[in-house]
Amino acid sequence: MKKRFVLIALMAPMAIMIPPAAHALVVYDPTNYASNVLQASRALQQINNQIQQIQNQATSLLNEARNLTSLPLSTLSTLQAQIGQTRRLLASAQRIAYDVQDVQNVFATRYSGAALRGDAAQMVANADARWHDSVDALQDAMRVQAGVVGNLDGAQSSMERLMVASQSATGALQVAQAGNQMLALQAQQLADLTAISAAQGRAQALAAAQQAAVEAESRERFRRFRGN
Structure with a gap:
């Protein structure tokens, strides 16, 4: 009995300390x-x-x-071809080329000085040469004009394509490239106008020079006739 009481007394605090x-x-x-x-x-x-x-x-x-996307359209080759054609037409000028030294040499031999005071045969030959100079210059001018007119269709087509490309551009680079190609097209057209002006000016200058030479030669012929 005494031992059982002690065991119960020891277990009671543990039951109180551990909550369920x-x-x-x-x-x-x-x-x-x-x-x-x-x-x-x-x-x-x-x-x-x-x-x-x-x-x-x-x-x-x-x-x-x-x-940074590049423009999918380029008209550079077309413009280069058109400019190349105009340059070839100018370079194929007959008799008197677009060269300062050549002009000076021809005028010295056919349009001034001794060329207007030679013998009768020489004067006739020089007059015939001057006539051919004027006729060929007019022909050259008309060829250049025809070439420039032929470039108009290509220029119009290029402009239309560039306008469409610029309107559908997706970035700043494409817009800039379209604008640059339009400027190049305008430059090509200005070059054509310059070529026409040069060709017409050449023909007019040769016609005026021929007329001046004819007048000078006529005075020389009259002087010789009066002297005889």
């Missing part, structure tokens, strides 16, 4: 909950900001790619 698991309590802390919610909200906002930055960077890269 079924009666465990969960403590709710409003402050801690609010702090956790605020942290989660801030983290979500940071993620959204990062996503927005990534989207902005992607949009910027796409815009840069568009700006």
Whole structure:
């Protein structure tokens, strides 16, 4: 009996100290909950900001790619061909070329000085040469004009294609390239106008020089007739 009482006395405090698991309590802390919610909200906002930055960077890269995209249309070969044709027409000028030294030599031998005071046969030969100079210059001018007129269809086609390309351009580079090609087309047309002006001026100058030579030669012939 004495031993049993001692065992019960020792086990009683243990029963009091160990609460039953079924009666465990969960403590709710409003402050801690609010702090956790605020942290989660801030983290979500940071993620959204990062996503927005990534989207902005992607949009910027796409815009840069568009700006660096070359124009799929080039009229350079057409313009070069047209300018080359006009240059060849000018270079094929008959008898008197577009060269300062050549002009000086021809005028010295056919349009002035001793060329107007030679014997009768020489004067006739020089007059015939001057007539051919004028006729060939007029023909050259008409050839240049015909070539320039032939370039008009190509110029119109190039302009229409460039206008369409510039309106559908996807970036700054394409717009700039379309504008540069339009300027090149205008430069080619100005070159054609310059060629026409040069060819017409050459023909007019030779016609005026021929007329002046005829007058000078006529005076020389009259002087000789009066002297005889």
